[in-house]
Amino acid sequence: SLPKKERDSQTQTIIADIQKKITDAFEVFDHECNKTVDVREIGTIIRSLGCCPSESELHDLLAEVEEEEPTGYIRLEKFLPMMTKVLMERRYRPIPEDILLRAFEVLDENKCGHLTKEELVKYMTEEGEPFTQEEMEEMLSAAVDPETNTVRYRDYITMMVVDEN
Known part of the structure; x- marks a missing residue:
């Protein structure tokens, strides 16, 4: 293994890279350029960094x-150390493609390779942690083929899976 000094230097480089990635993602939503973003954008920022927390994890x-006094805005100086820790610990990893595929196959009772838009809405809003109206609309706009009004889930999963690199 590497000498301690080199290991520390490598760790510093990794942390610097991660912090740059976080800052860049944050700045996309920092419309006032004052190192703050709307609290409602935080989920999008976290997901753009390859993390997939549930709504309750996001809430935490x-x-x-x-x-202490919620302003509706999150400051970069607070977000950066928290998000660095999340990325270093590799928390909220996306679900692997094969598991997503198996989940869709279970829902696809007729084994026809797709779900109808109605089936998808039903599953996503009535089971487990239900999607909000906004989340549902976002998913439908990405997943549903407008010509057939179905979700070819193999194609959708490929599009959804976050590239690990």
Whole structure:
């Protein structure tokens, strides 16, 4: 293994890279350029960094970075250390493609390789942690083929899976 000094230097480089990635993602939503973003954008920022927390996990993360007096905005100086820790610990990894595929296959009772838009809405809003109207619309716009009004889930999964690199 590497000498301690080199290991520390490598770790510093990794952390610097991660922090640059986080800052870049944050700045996309920092419309006022004042190192703050709307709290409602935080989920999008976290997901753009390859993390897929559930709504309740996202809620816990927000509780960590929100001020004692919630302003509706999150400051970069609070977000950066929290998000660096999340990425270093590889928390909220996306679900692997094969598991997603198996889940869709279970829902596809007729084994026809697709779900109808109606089936998808039913499963996503009535089971488990239901999707919000906004999440549902976002998923439908990405997943549903407008010509057939179905979701060819193999294609959708390929599009959904976050590239690990």
